[in-house]
Amino acid sequence: MYEIKTSKLLKQVMAGYFSAMKNKSRPLAWCTSVGPAELLRSFGFEVYFPENHGALLGATRKAMDTIPVASKIGYPSDICSYLTADIGSYIRKSTPLTKHYGLEAPPKPDLIVYNTNQCREVQDWFTFFGNEYNCPVLGIVPPRHMDEVKKEDIDNVAKQFRSLIPECERISGNKFNIDKFRETLKLSKEATGLWKKTLDTSKHSPAPISFFDATIHMGPIVVLRGTEIAKEYYRTLLAELEHNVKNKQGFIANESSRIYWEGMPIWGRLRYLSDLFKQHNSAVVASTYCNSWIFDAFDERHPFESSAFAYTTIFINRSEKAKLEILKNLIDEFRIDGMIFHEAKTCFNNSNSRFGMPARLKEETGIETLIIEADLCDLRFFSEEQSTIKIETLLEQISS
Amino acid sequence: MFFLGVDIGSLYTKLVVIDPENEIVHSDLFRTMARNRQKRDEIINNIHSKYKIGYTCSTGYGRKLLKSADVIKTELYCASAGVTQIARIDKTIIDIGGEDIKLLTSNSNGKVIDFYMNSKCAAGTGAFITEVAERAELDVLEMSKLAANSKSDKELNSFCTVFAKTEIMKWIFDETSIEDLAKGIYISIANRIQKIPANSSLPVFLIGGVAFYHPYLKNIIEDRFNVKVTIPKNPQLINAFGAACIAQKHFN
Numbered sequence: 188m189y190e191i192k193t194s195k196l197l198k199q200v201m202a203g204y205f206s207a208m209k210n211k212s213r214p215l216a217w218c219t220s221v222g223p224a225e226l227l228r229s230f231g232f233e234v235y236f237p238e239n240h241g242a243l244l245g246a247t248r249k250a251m252d253t254i255p256v257a258s259k260i261g262y263p264s265d266i267c268s269y270l271t272a273d274i275g276s277y278i279r280k281s282t283p284l285t286k287h288y289g290l291e292a293p294p295k296p297d298l299i300v301y302n303t304n305q306c307r308e309v310q311d312w313f314t315f316f317g318n319e320y321n322c323p324v325l326g327i328v329p330p331r332h333m334d335e336v337k338k339e340d341i342d343n344v345a346k347q348f349r350s351l352i353p354e355c356e357r358i359s360g361n362k363f364n365i366d367k368f369r370e371t372l373k374l375s376k377e378a379t380g381l382w383k384k385t386l387d388t389s390k391h392s393p394a395p396i397s398f399f400d401a402t403i404h405m406g407p408i409v410v411l412r413g414t415e416i417a418k419e420y421y422r423t424l425l426a427e428l429e430h431n432v433k434n435k436q437g438f439i440a441n442e443s444s445r446i447y448w449e450g451m452p453i454w455g456r457l458r459y460l461s462d463l464f465k466q467h468n469s470a471v472v473a474s475t476y477c478n479s480w481i482f483d484a485f486d487e488r489h490p491f492e493s494s495a496f497a498y499t500t501i502f503i504n505r506s507e508k509a510k511l512e513i514l515k516n517l518i519d520e521f522r523i524d525g526m527i528f529h530e531a532k533t534c535f536n537n538s539n540s541r542f543g544m545p546a547r548l549k550e551e552t553g554i555e556t557l558i559i560e561a562d563l564c565d566l567r568f569f570s571e572e573q574s575t576i577k578i579e580t581l582l583e584q585i586s587s
Numbered sequence: 588m589f590f591l592g593v594d595i596g597s598l599y600t601k602l603v604v605i606d607p608e609n610e611i612v613h614s615d616l617f618r619t620m621a622r623n624r625q626k627r628d629e630i631i632n633n634i635h636s637k638y639k640i641g642y643t644c645s646t647g648y649g650r651k652l653l654k655s656a657d658v659i660k661t662e663l664y665c666a667s668a669g670v671t672q673i674a675r676i677d678k679t680i681i682d683i684g685g686e687d688i689k690l691l692t693s694n695s696n697g698k699v700i701d702f703y704m705n706s707k708c709a710a711g712t713g714a715f716i717t718e719v720a721e722r723a724e725l726d727v728l729e730m731s732k733l734a735a736n737s738k739s740d741k742e743l744n745s746f747c748t749v750f751a752k753t754e755i756m757k758w759i760f761d762e763t764s765i766e767d768l769a770k771g772i773y774i775s776i777a778n779r780i781q782k783i784p785a786n787s788s789l790p791v792f793l794i795g796g797v798a799f800y801h802p803y804l805k806n807i808i809e810d811r812f813n814v815k816v817t818i819p820k821n822p823q824l825i826n827a828f829g830a831a832c833i834a835q836k837h838f839n
Contacts, residue, residue, distance in 0.1 A: 546784070559706070560706050560707050568707075570706040570707070572648055573687060573704060573705075573706035574706050576648075576661050576662065576663070576704065577702075577704055577706065579661045580661045580663040580664060580699065580702055580704075583660065583661060583663075583664050583699070584698075584699050584702075587664075587698055587699070
């Protein structure tokens, strides 16, 4: 049976990351997953990402217990289920971090930084914790949903990044050092480049890494980018996958179809969905989600402007027109036969099926498209039988 | 040589045996008893003793349960295969079953071009009619006849089946006639279907158990959608028939 051996290393890397938080020896910042993590690291902050905790609550299905707890205090279950799962987990004093990494609770922040480049929900989510922990909350509010990111947009966001410096200096006790920022951004760029190459191995057939596996292996690029550890991790993973490509080994030996997953993962049903596609020899080889942590634009020579550009130009922050072009390129590069749009009930911003995109994409590229109604964490919004029929019908459409 | 199609639906299991000319030579329909598979196995064994079955194709929610199946296909593909055998044209198929509504466009060769299936909510399905009719104190088998005698255009607004039951209570308090109650339930189903994206220039085939027990829905859909609607003979057997056609195709 095909397996990615580097998975063992992944466990060690993630355990090491959380272990550093357990023995907190440095100031700690919370940051959104596509926030200015490199800038924070350059001050010596350990960086913790609440969205990673949301995904863990979803994958372990603990979210089903914690979401109702948040609903009780006024955060209803139709808003972001990362937010409700995380706040519910805090109130309940129960986290999967205990079982998996020995942490009693998520680490207490000294500073909280959010970037609304993905959604406005993070603002309220992080502000809740700012109030709870009596901790400063700083926000980056970039322009949204753009056709293209222009110079004035970059200047706007770069200025907001720079404005974080005084508070970061005060809380970390370290003066801003541009060389450290450049160095961190360079490390991040290298890791992100290796992550892109990792995902690109699945342009080959048989593909060596599926979307479902990639959602697990993306851990270090989310939580450890800007460190040597992340870079080394993806160097190892990439070497294994390139070896597999060379030996024509993939997670499905004879691919009957190649599928693109658009939108958030359904964390609590990754295994089920992975097995379902495998039963039909269908390879889910690419996704918007995993591609979202590729930051080609990082340039240590212009650390503020390039990171402002990279974090503002992310897929989720683009117009429908720009998104369509990005998807068309990926369909072409990965030789995609069909695209699944996950319409996540509680994640309006990362559900791209609501403005006619699936029909437009089908018309312009000729590939089959399908909308699956579900959610990232809240499995009450996922009807397994109905969704299975829909996926199987899509695969029949492709094969007939 | 004969071919067997088995449609294990949420409420009923349907079996169809066809001959090499795609003519139905045998059919069965019985309640799907998920726990009691003995009756289903007995019926299938009887079919095998009577007909020399080449291939079996299973479909429906229980499609993966039938161990003797040579081919497993989704209901959408079987619906397309079944209706295409009757009408080799581009068409829209609306399949209203016990617990879901499926709408698909299929071409003259039976390829599914587009499909839609609600996976958020089962309002507007057979289960919806049964629930609301019970509250309205209507005999489901009489509803079609009653609705045909109504001139009302009133519909149930609620998206939720349970709240629709509350709404129908209000209608009863307001002394709405049973004819108008029956028609109102049908209109609310048609309106739910109307929201589904579909090519309105294509002829519509209405299949599934609801089409069989509630034929007046055809008139309402024709009226609302301004399209010709056909309910094929034995609409609840179409998916099993399509499955049998697919079994034959795979055998060859």
